[in-house]
Amino acid sequence: MSQSSQTSKSSYIWRCGNPAVLKTSCTDRNSGQKFYSCAVGKNNGGCYYFKWISSDFEVSKFQGIAKFEMFERLRDSEENRDLLMKLYRESEQKIDHLKGLLKVVKIERDQLKHKLAMAEEK
Numbered sequence: 001m002s003q004s005s006q007t008s009k010s011s012y013i014w015r016c017g018n019p020a021v022l023k024t025s026c027t028d029r030n031s032g033q034k035f036y037s038c039a040v041g042k043n044n045g046g047c048y049y050f051k052w053i054s055s056d057f058e059v060s061k062f063q064g065i066a067k068f069e070m071f072e073r074l075r076d077s078e079e080n081r082d083l084l085m086k087l088y089r090e091s092e093q094k095i096d097h098l099k100g101l102l103k104v105v106k107i108e109r110d111q112l113k114h115k116l117a118m119a120e121e122k
Contacts, residue, residue, distance in 0.1 A: 014038055014047055014049060015047075016038065016040075016047040016049075018038050018039060018040040018047065019038075019039045019040075020036045020037060020038055020039060020049075021036065021037065021039045022034060022035075022036055022053070023035055023036070023037060033052060033053075034052075034053040035050055035051060035052045035053055036050060036051045036053065037049070037050035037051075038050070
C-alpha cells in the first residue's frame with residue numbers, strides 16, 4: 001500500500017499562517033481522492049489540518065477562496081506599504097528639521113566660543 005500523494009500548485013492559507021496545497025492521494029484505500037493539507041507539515045511546525053475534497057466544484061470553490069485570500073493579503077500589504085512610506089516621509093522631515101536645529105546650535109556654539117575668547121583676552 002502506497003502512502004505518497006501528488007501535489008498541485010493550487011494553494012490556500014490556513015489559519016496557522018502556512019499555505020495548504022491541493023493533493024491527490026495515491027494510497028490503495030483512497031486512490032485519486034483529492035484533499036488539502038498544510039504544506040509545511042505537522043512535523044515541521046505546520047498544523048494537523050487536512051480536508052478531503054468531495055467534488056471538482058469543491059476544488060474550484062476552495063481555489064476561489066484561495067484567490068480571494070491572496071487578494072486580501074495583497075491589499076493589506078499595499079496598505080501597509082503606503083503607511084510605511086508615509087511614516088518614512090515623516091521621519092525624513094523630522095530628520096531634516098533636526099539637522100536644521102543642529103546647524104543653529106552649532107552657530108550659537110561658535111558665537112559663544114568667540115565671545116569667550118574675546119572675554120579671556122580682556
